[in-house]
Every structure is written in C-alpha cells, then in structure tokens.
Amino acid sequence: MLHTFVALVEDKPGVLTRVASxxxxxxxxxxxxxxxxxxxxxxxxxxxxxxxxxTAGHRIAASLYKLENVLQVDDIGQLSxxxxxxxxxxxxxxxQTRSQVFELAEVFRARIVDLAPESLMxxxxxxxSKIEGLIQVLNEAGDRILEISxxxxxxxxxxxxxxxxxxxxxxxxxxxxxxxxxxxxxAAPSDLLMAEETGL
Amino acid sequence: MSTGKHAKTPTNSGAGTRxxxxxxxxATLEGEGVSVVFGYPGGAILPAYDALRKFPIRHVLVRHEQxxxxxxxxxxxxxxxxxxxxxxxGPGATNLVTGIATAMLDSVPMVCITGQVSSKVLGTDAFQxxxxxxxxxxxxxxxxVVTRAEDVAKTIREAFLVARSGRPGPVLVDITKDAQQxxxxxxxxxxxxxxxxxxxxxxxxxxxxxxxxxLIRSAKKPVILAGHGIMQSSACQQVLTFAERMRIPVASTLxxxxxxxxxxxxxxxxxxxxxxxxxxxxxxxxxxLIACGMRFDDRVTGxxxxxxxxAKKIHIEVDPAEINKxxxxxxxxxxxxxxxxxxLLPHLPPKSTKHESAWLKEIESSxxxxxxxxxxxxxxxxxxxxxxxxxxxxxxxxxxxxVVTDVGQHQMWEAQYYKHNEPRTLITSGGLGTMGFALPxxxxxxxxxxxxEVWVVAGDGGFQMTAAELSTAAQEExxxxxxxxxxxxxxxxxxxxxxxxxxxxxxxxxxxxxxxxLAEAHGIRGTAxxxxxxxxxxxxxxxxxxxxxxxxxxxxxxxxxxxxxxxGSALHEMIRRPNRNPLVETADDK
Ligand SMILES: Cc1ncc(C[n+]2csc(CCOP(=O)(O)OP(=O)(O)O)c2C)c(N)n1
Ligand SMILES: [Mg+2]
Numbered sequence: 001m002l003h004t005f006v007a008l009v010e011d012k013p014g015v016l017t018r019v020a021s022x023x024x025x026x027x028x029x030x031x032x033x034x035x036x037x038x039x040x041x042x043x044x045x046x047x048x049x050x051x052x053x054x055t056a057g058h059r060i061a062a063s064l065y066k067l068e069n070v071l072q073v074d075d076i077g078q079l080s081x082x083x084x085x086x087x088x089x090x091x092x093x094x095x096q097t098r099s100q101v102f103e104l105a106e107v108f109r110a111r112i113v114d115l116a117p118e119s120l121m122x123x124x125x126x127x128x129s130k131i132e133g134l135i136q137v138l139n140e141a142g143d144r145i146l147e148i149s150x151x152x153x154x155x156x157x158x159x160x161x162x163x164x165x166x167x168x169x170x171x172x173x174x175x176x177x178x179x180x181x182x183x184x185x186x187a188a189p190s191d192l193l194m195a196e197e198t199g200l
Numbered sequence: 201m202s203t204g205k206h207a208k209t210p211t212n213s214g215a216g217t218r219x220x221x222x223x224x225x226x227a228t229l230e231g232e233g234v235s236v237v238f239g240y241p242g243g244a245i246l247p248a249y250d251a252l253r254k255f256p257i258r259h260v261l262v263r264h265e266q267x268x269x270x271x272x273x274x275x276x277x278x279x280x281x282x283x284x285x286x287x288x289x290g291p292g293a294t295n296l297v298t299g300i301a302t303a304m305l306d307s308v309p310m311v312c313i314t315g316q317v318s319s320k321v322l323g324t325d326a327f328q329x330x331x332x333x334x335x336x337x338x339x340x341x342x343x344x345v346v347t348r349a350e351d352v353a354k355t356i357r358e359a360f361l362v363a364r365s366g367r368p369g370p371v372l373v374d375i376t377k378d379a380q381q382x383x384x385x386x387x388x389x390x391x392x393x394x395x396x397x398x399x400x401x402x403x404x405x406x407x408x409x410x411x412x413x414x415l416i417r418s419a420k421k422p423v424i425l426a427g428h429g430i431m432q433s434s435a436c437q438q439v440l441t442f443a444e445r446m447r448i449p450v451a452s453t454l455x456x457x458x459x460x461x462x463x464x465x466x467x468x469x470x471x472x473x474x475x476x477x478x479x480x481x482x483x484x485x486x487x488x489l490i491a492c493g494m495r496f497d498d499r500v501t502g503x504x505x506x507x508x509x510x511a512k513k514i515h516i517e518v519d520p521a522e523i524n525k526x527x528x529x530x531x532x533x534x535x536x537x538x539x540x541x542x543x544l545l546p547h548l549p550p551k552s553t554k555h556e557s558a559w560l561k562e563i564e565s566s567x568x569x570x571x572x573x574x575x576x577x578x579x580x581x582x583x584x585x586x587x588x589x590x591x592x593x594x595x596x597x598x599x600x601x602x603v604v605t606d607v608g609q610h611q612m613w614e615a616q617y618y619k620h621n622e623p624r625t626l627i628t629s630g631g632l633g634t635m636g637f638a639l640p641x642x643x644x645x646x647x648x649x650x651x652x653e654v655w656v657v658a659g660d661g662g663f664q665m666t667a668a669e670l671s672t673a674a675q676e677e678x679x680x681x682x683x684x685x686x687x688x689x690x691x692x693x694x695x696x697x698x699x700x701x702x703x704x705x706x707x708x709x710x711x712x713x714x715x716x717x718l719a720e721a722h723g724i725r726g727t728a729x730x731x732x733x734x735x736x737x738x739x740x741x742x743x744x745x746x747x748x749x750x751x752x753x754x755x756x757x758x759x760x761x762x763x764x765x766x767x768g769s770a771l772h773e774m775i776r777r778p779n780r781n782p783l784v785e786t787a788d789d790k
Contacts, residue, residue, distance in 0.1 A: 014333070021337055055524070062401055062521035068342040068362055071397055168398050 001054045002031065004047065004076040004083075004155055005061065008163060010069040011037070011044040018067050019046065026063065028052045032085075032152025040166065040173045043071065047154045072165040080158045086151045087131045088113070089122045092144040101143055108134045119146060128153060210388050217387070221349030222251040222380040225313065228356040230255055231388045234284050236647055238262055238271040242288025244328060245315030247380035260647065260676055263668035265292050267640035269299020270666070273308050274641030277627045278602060279648035280434075282309045282363050289315045290328030293374070294335065298634060300370045301339040305631025306455060307432060309368035311359050312340075318378040319347035333374050341369030349382035353391035361393045367519040368432060401520035404535045404543055412490075412514045412531045413547035419488035419512075421559045422448045425471065425500075428455035428630070429493015429518060431623045435538035436460070439492055442541055445550045449563060451479045453494050455630040458620035462599075468563065472500035473765050474612040478566045480771040485562070486511045493517065493537045496526040497631070498767070506770040516540045584732055586610055586685045586755045590617035592735040593655065593683065596743070601653040601681075602627060602645050606638035606662035608692040610685035612761040614657050636665030639682065643669060646678045653681070653743065660686040660712045670722045673748040681742040682750045684715050688757045695760045699775060719750035726750035 009015050016035060023030050031049040038045035052060065057075045064073045093101050098120060105112060105122050108130065114121035124131055131150065138145055162173070210231035219227065225248055229237070236258040241249045252259060262268045265287040272283030283303075287296050293314040303310045317326040333343045342362050344355045352375060359371040416422065430439050436459055443450050443466050450460045451471040460467055468479045480502075483489065489511045494500070501507045504526060513529040515522075516537050523532045533540040590613050593601075599619050604627040605611040611628055620626045627645055629637040638658040646654040663684050673680050694708040719726030725745055729738045729752065742749035762777035 017334075018337065025338055058523070059521055059525060062519075062523070065399060065401060066341075066519070066521060072400075165398055165400060169394075 001052065002049055003052055003057050003060065004049050004153065005064065006074040006076060006155060006157075007046045007048060007064055007070055008038060008040075008072040008166065009044050009046060009067075010071065011042050012069060015044070015067075015069045018069060019048070019064070022063055022067060023048075023050060023060075026052075026060065028056070028060070032150075034152045034154050040171050043166070043171060047152070049153050071169070071171070072163045074157065076155055076157070081155045082158060083127055083153050083155045084125055085128050085131055085153050086123070086125045087134075088147075088149045089124065089135065089138070089145060090114075090119055090147040091122065091138060092118060092146055093120050094118060097143070100141060101138070104134065104137055104141065104143075108137075110134060217385065218383050219386045220247065220251060220380065221346075221352045221375065221382050221384065222247040223254065224349060224352040224384060224386045225356065225375065225380065226251055226255040226257060227386060228353045228388065228391065229284060230257060232357065232360045233281065236260060236275070237284040237286050238268040238275070238644065239286030240265050240268055240288070240292055242290075242292045242315065242328070244289035244317055244377050245286065245292070245313075245375075245380075246288075247377060248286070248313075248315065248375070258647075259286075260643070260672065262640065262643075262672050264666065265295030266299050266636065267643070267666055267669045267672065269296045269310070269312065270302065270634075270637050270640035271644035271647075271669075271672075272310050272312070273299060273303045273306075273637075274604060274627055274644030275648040276303075276308050276310055276644075277306075277641070278624055278645035278652075280431075280624065281648070282311055282360055283644060285310065285312045287312070287314050288328070289317055289332070289374075290330050292328075293332040294330060296372075297336060297339065298632075298636075299640075300336055300372065302629050302632045302634040302637060303370040304339045304341070306629065307368050307428065308370065309363040310370040311356070311363050312370060312372045313356075314372065314374045315380070316345065316374045316376045319376045320378065322347070322376065333372065336372050339370070340372050343372040344374065346373060346375045346379050349379050349384035352379060352384070353386060353388065354393065357388075357391050358393040361396065365396055366399070399520070402518075402535045404533045404540045406543075408531050408533055409540075409543050409547065412533060413544060415488055415512055415514060415531065416446060416448075416490065416544075416548060421482075421486045421562075422446070422488040422490060423468075423482050423486040423511075424448050424450045424460075425483075425489055425491040425494050426450050426452045426456040426460050427492060427494025428453065428459075429537050430456060430459035431493075433493060433518070433537040435493070435541055436623050438538050438541035438545070440464075442545060442548070445545070446548055447551050447560070448490070449482060449560060451475070451483060453497070453500055453630070454615055454628065455626075456494060457615060457626045458623045461621040462619035463621055466560075470615050472497075472771075473502075473767070474616065474761050474763070475500075476567075476616075477763055477774060477776070478563055480765070480774070481566050482563050483508050483511075484770075484772050488512050488514070490514045491516065491529075492541075495519075495522045498526070501526060502765050502771040502773075503768055506772075508771075582731075584730060584735070584753065584755050585759055586613045586687070586753070587617050588732050589683065589685060589729075589735055589753045589755065590614050590657070593657075593739055594618040596736060596739045597653060597655070601625070601655050602642075602649060603655045603657055604628070604638050604642035604645055606656075606658035607633045607635045608659040608662060608690070609687070609695060609759075609761050610657055610659045610691070612692075613685075616761075635659075635662035638662060639666050639669045639673070642680055642682075643673055643676070643678060646680050647676070650679075654679075656680065656682040658682070658684055659691060660684055660688065660715075661690045661710055663715070664712060667718065670719065670724060670748065670750075674722045674724055678748055679746060680748045681739075682719075682748065684750065684752050685755055686712065686715065686752055687755050687759070688712075691759075692761075694758070695764075698758070698760065699764070700766065715750055715752040719748075722748075724748045724750055726752065728752040728754060730754045
C-alpha cells in the first residue's frame with residue numbers, strides 16, 4: 001500500500017540523507033520524495049511517498065520522529081488533502097505533427113512551455129493519474145516521448161491545519177498566517193477545487 | 201531528563217571569555233559534569249589533547265579505540281551518567297564503531313568525540329579523513345560535524361541532551377582540527393540547548409491508564425516483563441511496589457536482570473532463549489503481560505506466531521517506534537516508565553491474596569526438579585563446570601559485585617547462576633552481543649564505581665578480542681577481578697554446531713595463550729583453577745588482592761547452556777539438559 005507522509009525538517013546539511021537512510025534501514029522503497037522550503041525560515045517540507053504494508057504507518061512516523069532533525073510528521077493516510085504533481089514531458093514533434101499534441105495538451109489543461117523544430121515540451125500539473133493519463137494518450141497517439149521529469153507527489157491537508165509542534169516550539173511561520181486561517185475557515189472548499197482534484 | 205541538574209559551572213566560563221575550540225570542548229564537558237573520559241590521541245585531535253592539562257578531567261588511555269567506546273559504555277551503565285569516548289580521525293574514529301553500535305542497541309547514553317581533518321580539506325580524502333558521521337549515521341542516535349570553534353559548546357551541550365533524553369543512546373560529535381584551534385567566545389550558560397521538541401506520539405492518556413488498570417485488576421494470570429528501561433527510567437521502586445501490591449510475578453530480560461531483586465519471592469528469573477522453563481511457561485500461560493521498558497526482542501519471544509497466545513498485552517515504553525513492532529499490544533502507555541507507573545498505581549487497590557495463590561502455585565509447581573540452581577553441595581565429580589564457577593562467585597561476593605560479562609555461554613551461565621538483587625550490577629552486551637565487550641566495559645564500570653567490587657566474566661574467545669586492555673587496567677591500577685571461563689572453544693558457536701550442525705565443530709576450537717602468564721607479562725597477578733575446590737580460594741585471593749587479578753578457570757570443554765529455545769521456535773519448545781547431568785540435583789541450603 002502507498003503511504004504518504006509530510007515531514008517538516010530542519011533545513012541543514014545531511015537531513016535528507018538521514019531521512020532516506022531511515023527508509024533504507026526499514027527496507028522500505030521510497031516511491032517519491034519532494035523537498036523544498038516551507039512557510040517557516042529554517043524549516044523544509046518533505047512529502048514522502050512509499051510502498052509499505054498497511055500497518056506500517058505508525059512505525060514509519062515514529063521512526064521519523066526519532067531523527068533529531070525531524071520536527072513534525074503527518075501521516076496523511078485517509079485525511080482529506082490536496083495532492084499535486086508537476087511533470088515536464090518532451091515530445092518529438094515537427095511543425096507538421098504539432099497540432100495533434102496541442103490538442104491533447106489542451107484537453108488535459110497542460111501548457112506548452114518550449115517549442116523547437118523537432119520537439120516540444122509540455123508542462124502539466126495534477127494528481128498522478130492525470131499525468132499518467134496524458135502520457136498514455138501521447139503514447140497511444142504515436143507521439144514519441146523523449147523525456148519525462150516528474151516532481152513526485154506534494155500534498156497539503158485541507159482546511160485549517162498548522163503544525164502544533166512548531167507552534168509549541170515557537171518556530172515562527174509566515175506573519176499572515178492568522179488572517180489566512182480565518183479566511184480558510186469560512187470558505188468551504190469550492191466545487192471547482194474539488195473538480196480539479198479529481199481531475200482527469 | 202533535563203540538562204540543568206547535570207550542569208555545573210566550568211573552570212573557564214562566563215560571557216566574554218575567549219578560548220580555543222579545544223579548550224571550549226573540555227570546559228563544556230566539565231560543565232556537563234564529566235570527570236573522566238576514555239580515549240586515544242592522534243593528529244586530528246591533538247589540539248584537544250594539548251589543552252586537556254588545563255582542566256580537571258581524568259583521561260584513561262585505552263589500547264584500542266573500541267576499548268574507549270566500551271569503557272565509556274560500561275561507565276554509563278554502571279553510573280547512569282553519560283560516558284565519554286575520544287578518538288582521532290580516520291582509523292581512530294572507525295575503531296569506535298563497534299562500541300557505538302553496542303551502545304546503540306542497548307540504549308546507553310554516550311558521547312563520542314572524534315577529531316576530523318581541517319574544514320578546508322574536508323571531502324578531499326585528506327590524510328586520515330573518513331566520513332565518520334556518514335559511517336555512524338545508522339548506529340548513533342544523532343551525530344554532528346563541527347567546523348567552527350563558536351559551535352563547539354552548543355553542539356556538545358546538545359549532544360548530551362540528546363544522549364540522555366527519551367530513549368538514551370550514543371551521540372557522536374566530529375570536530376575539525378581548525379575548529380579545535382580557532383578562538384571563540386565561551387559562555388556555558390548561553391550554549392544551553394533549546395528544549396527538546398515536544399513529541400506528539402508520547403502519550404499516557406488517562407483513558408489508556410484506566411484501560412490498563414482494568415486489565416490488571418481483572419487478570420488471573422498476569423506476568424510483569426521487566427526490561428532495561430526500568431533502570432534507564434529509575435523505576436525499580438515503582439515496579440517493586442506494583443508487583444507486590446498486585447502480587448504479580450516478574451520475569452526479566454537479560455538486560456533487565458537486577459531491576460527487580462532476584463531473591464524476591466515474586467521474581468521468576470530470566471525469560472527467553474536461555475530462560476528457565478517455568479519462566480517461559482508462565483509467559484505462555486499468562487492471560488496478561490505487562491511489559492515494562494522492554495522491546496519484545498526475538499531472543500525473548502521465540503516465534504511470534506505462538507507467543508503468549510492467551511495474553512492481553514500492556515506495553516509501557518518510552519519509544520513509540522517499539523509499539524506493535526514485534527508483538528501487537530492491547531494497551532500502550534507511551535512515555536517515561538516511572539511516570540506511567542506512578543499514574544497507574546493509584547488505580548490499583550492492593551489485591552487480596554485469594555486469587556494470587558492459584559497462579560503463583562501453578563508456577564511454583566511447574567518449577568519441579570529443574571528449579572534447582574543452587575549447586576553448592578554437589579558432589580565433586582572431578583569436573584569443573586562453568587556453573588560452579590559462577591555459583592561460587594555469587595556466593596563469595598554475596599551477589600553484591602558488579603559483574604561485566606562478555607558474550608557467549610559464560611554470559612548465559614552468569615545470567616542463570618549469579619543472582620542480581622540490585623540494578624546496574626549486571627553489565628552485558630545484549631542487543632548487539634559484542635564479544636570483547638567485558639574487559640574494557642569493566643574498566644569503565646570500575647572507574648565509575650571505585651568502591652564497588654567489579655568482576656569480569658569472559659570467555660577465552662572474547663577475552664582475547666580486547667585482552668590488550670589488561671595494560672590499561674594495569675596502568676590505571678584498577679582493582680579489577682577478571683574471571684576467564686576457559687573452555688577451549690568458542691563455546692556458544694560449538695553449542696549451536698552440536699545442536700544444529702551435526703557436531704561439525706568447524707573453526708570453534710581455539711588455542712589460547714597461558715592467561716596467567718599473559719597477566720604476568722602485564723605485571724598483573726594471576727592464577728589457574730582446574731578443580732572445584734580451588735574455585736573459592738582463588739576468588740578469595742583475587743578479592744583480597746589490590747590491583748587487577750586474572751583467574752583462568754579451565755572448565756569442562758563441551759558443556760552446553762540449558763534450557764535452550766532454538767532460534768525461531770516457540771517459547772515452550774525447548775531443548776532440556778539431558779538426564780542425570782551432575783548439575784541437576786536436589787537443593788540443599790534453603
Ligand atoms: C565480535 C563478535 N564476533 C562473533 C560473535 C559470534 N559469537 C557469539 S558467542 C561466540 C563464542 C564466544 O566464545 P568464548 O568467548 O570463548 O565464550 P564461550 O561461549 O565459550 O563462553 C561467538 C563467536 C560475536 N558475538 N561477537
Ligand atoms: Mg570459550
């Protein structure tokens with residue numbers, strides 16, 4: 001079963017190795033791992049997707065907490081969340097065959113971000129299945145895919161949810177966070193957002 | 201635990217003091233309450249050694265860095281304080297690794313400091329450069345690289361906090377040579393670590409406490425499983441109160457021995473692979489197991505499929521990652537054991553003695569003949585068994601010595617025949633099972649507890665792995681008694697070969713030097729013992745002697761440890777001692 005964890009970690013050298021090494025030690029394969037800055041200075045945010053037995057979630061989260069640089073772990077599990085992935089796909093296309101690719105890209109609400117005489121590049125954002133769908137139709141249409149670069153899944157929980165651990169530690173976040181939450185509370189997730197989520 | 205109560209004002213401290221990184225290192229150690237370190241010098245740590253003379257810290261020069269790590273470990277286990285080991289970069293650092301892993305597997309608080317090449321050449325394969333933080337990443341609780349003098353104090357202070365907080369463990373601090381040489385302001389108080397982040401998975405919720413109390417109150421056949429965590433959490437008194445109030449028998453893990461007095465009527469003894477039959481039977485028959493600071497290691501559960509099939513399980517444990525790892529439990533109290541028991545006890549009214557007797561009697565009757573471990577008056581068959589040695593040692597020392605064992609058959613015999621009534625009196629490598637541990641760890645234990653009698657119990661194989669530390673014991677003039685249980689074999693390997701490999705004794709017989717002469721070569725007194733009547737006089741001589749003393753006990757060569765549960769078998773499927781063995785006789789001195 002696929003597990004998804006969001007980990008807030010200290011932004012220091014070697015932290016990624018520690019996290020990766022933990023999964024290696026547990027003999028668990030990481031499916032995807034994305035890291036970037038979070039809303040707090042000095043704190044990075046990782047989304048880790050891994051394949052493990054359905055009951056492994058507790059042990060993985062607890063083991064992550066054993067790493068001194070890991071500040072907060074969220075086992076996303078069934079929690080309501082938004083998941084996204086970004087992919088760049090380079091397709092072989094000449095001026096004669098381009099328009100067919102344009103059409104497919106449009107259906108998937110993808111964008112063309114580079115055009116060259118022999119190829120073009122598509123940028124697509126969405127849930128994994130949407131990206132895989134585009135790859136599939138490109139293949140089926142006989143368009144030769146030259147390169148694919150995918151970020152792996154990023155997730156964020158819906159609704160008001162911030163790190164209690166970091167708040168307790170008084171790790172400062174973005175200043176506007178309080179106003180932001182107030183807005184979030186009143187606005188129910190719009191139909192449009194939900195539609196995007198389930199997307200193609 | 202907070203660092204606050206350990207900290208004291210170091211010799212050179214206070215805002216505005218400028219020191220070298222090396223001086224800051226020692227001043228910080230001093231501030232953390234360190235009075236002795238175990239180490240070995242070399243190029244990359246020389247600035248630190250050069251500064252040592254300015255500080256009131258004793259340095260014990262070992263003969264191999266593995267010895268430094270084990271000595272720091274033994275020091276920590278005997279005292280409950282953080283042990284400190286020091287080594288140079290490269291080979292000095294890699295020699296520490298076995299000792300660090302040993303401490304990691306047994307959750308021992310330790311800080312290792314290694315020198316590192318200058319930060320300017322880091323990553324260039326400079327002379328004696330190794331990536332020791334990379335190498336030790338999976339065997340430390342955490343580790344650090346320090347490249348600037350101004351980071352030395354705060355990193356070392358944080359290392360101590362990490363080593364002793366929560367589930368303790370070893371921490372390594374790798375300090376580059378230029379960080380040792382650089383100047384920085386030293387302010388011990390200002391370098392205090394931030395409080396540890398709250399751990400959202402630590403929770404002894406009142407609902408769980410009530411649930412646990414219900415299970416305990418209604419249990420008919422409960423057993424307490426006592427582990428190392430009892431000592432780590434200083435919860436011996438709470439466990440004793442708990443067991444006595446509810447009249448629950450206590451089974452111990454190897455590392456838990458001593459946490460509950462062996463002579464207590466409710467003490468069952470050691471569980472697991474070489475535990476007595478009645479202990480493992482009690483666990484298999486139990487309707488409730490209360491695991492206190494133990495982790496259901498495979499050596500104590502046997503095959504999990506048939507482990508304690510009728511028992512509900514309560515797990516009181518500080519490390520959330522241990523919950524449901526091996527054995528699925530019904531109630532988990534995640535947090536400090538002492539605090540959890542203190543929260544639990546008010547919900548447990550003393551048990552009337554009605555139900556008790558049935559269960560305790562059942563256990564008592566299952567002891568039967570094999571319960572006899574007291575072999576004082578065995579007829580002298582002309583053979584010397586390791587059991588005799590340990591038994592007589594126990595008698596002579598009245599069970600009060602700190603015994604530091606190595607790994608193998610003698611370790612199990614020690615656990616079976618030496619009754620430990622006090623915590624921290626059995627020091628042994630459980631999780632990693634590291635041969636060569638005993639002598640250096642005993643050096644650390646003796647230095648931690650100079651007023652305690654300390655015995656090494658080692659096999660002829662393991663003793664030779666770190667026998668060079670005899671020089672350390674001699675140089676430090678330690679009053680250390682060393683019993684080598686010499687069976688001419690890597691005995692535990694031979695036993696497995698006898699049971700599971702058709703007596704193919706491949707590479708398990710070993711020839712040893714004359715250990716008495718080896719001792720003498722170190723300026724250490726020694727004697728050999730071949731017969732039962734010689735045991736006590738030799739033990740007496742060693743105890744009366746000032747300075748290290750080696751006794752070479754030439755014991756029966758092909759004796760085995762019984763009972764034994766083969767790895768992967770159920771807890772009740774054990775190999776018993778064959779009949780009419782001279783060690784199984786009737787008790788005499790009740
Ligand atoms: C460093 C290390 N290497 C190998 C082993 C595997 N091993 C476990 S017990 C044992 C035999 C120990 O022999 P000895 O020290 O003579 O003790 P005995 O079992 O004879 O009492 C061996 C080789 C180990 N535990 N540690
Ligand atoms: Mg031997």
